[in-house]
Amino acid sequence: MLELHQFRHSAFCEKVRLVLAFKQLSFTPIEVTPGVGQVDLYRLSGQRQVPVLVDGSEVIADSTAIALHLEQKHPDPALLPSDPAQRAQVMLLEDWADTAL
Numbered sequence: 001m002l003e004l005h006q007f008r009h010s011a012f013c014e015k016v017r018l019v020l021a022f023k024q025l026s027f028t029p030i031e032v033t034p035g036v037g038q039v040d041l042y043r044l045s046g047q048r049q050v051p052v053l054v055d056g057s058e059v060i061a062d063s064t065a066i067a068l069h070l071e072q073k074h075p076d077p078a079l080l081p082s083d084p085a086q087r088a089q090v091m092l093l094e095d096w097a098d099t100a101l
């Protein structure tokens, strides 16, 4: 069972929801209350930002780390091209989108 600790309106959480939908994975959304709810999030993940994915005994913070985790565990359908150069381009574009948009 996957749990996504999120702020519903966060773009980084939407990014993870899009990956989950693309891979047709069901999950339970856990809405984090800004401020006080982040104390529990810190206890869970060692940091205070959403999104955080709980996948069994694994706790993964950061939307890119979550996307890569899901890609590794559920490779089909693939998010990333198999060609290393194209894959690197995708990761560059993703980093640009995360930091510039």
Ligand SMILES: N[C@@H](CCC(=O)N[C@@H](CS)C(=O)NCC(=O)O)C(=O)O
Residues within 6 Å of the ligand: 007, 010, 011, 012, 013, 038, 048, 049, 050, 051, 061, 062, 063, 064, 098
């Ligand atoms: N690099 C992180 C950024 C996550 C992020 O900035 N989350 C914001 C919500 S959009 C957050 O949790 N802010 C609360 C805080 O910093 O206390 C990712 O990709 O997941």
